Amino acid sequence: MNELVRPLRGRWIAGVCLALSHRFGMSVSTVRALTIVAMVLLGLPLWAYVILWIVIPSER
Incomplete structure (x- = not known):
C-alpha cells in the first residue's frame, strides 16, 4: 500500500x-x-468528501 496523499496529476x-x-x-x-x-x-x-479533502494532504 502507498501512503495516503492527493496526487497533483x-x-x-x-x-x-x-x-x-x-x-x-x-x-x-x-x-x-x-x-x-x-x-x-x-x-x-457530501461533507464526508469535504472532510477527506481537508484531512488528506496534497502531494508536493
Whole structure:
C-alpha cells in the first residue's frame, strides 16, 4: 500500500478518490463509481468528501 496523499496529476475535483484508489490498490474508476453510488443511494453526505479533502494532504 502507498501512503495516503492527493496526487497533483489525474485529479478531477480534489483528488480524494484518486488518493484512496492509490492507497488501496484499486482502479480510480471503481472508487469514483463507489463514491457516487454511496452519495446517491446510501446517503453518504457530501461533507464526508469535504472532510477527506481537508484531512488528506496534497502531494508536493
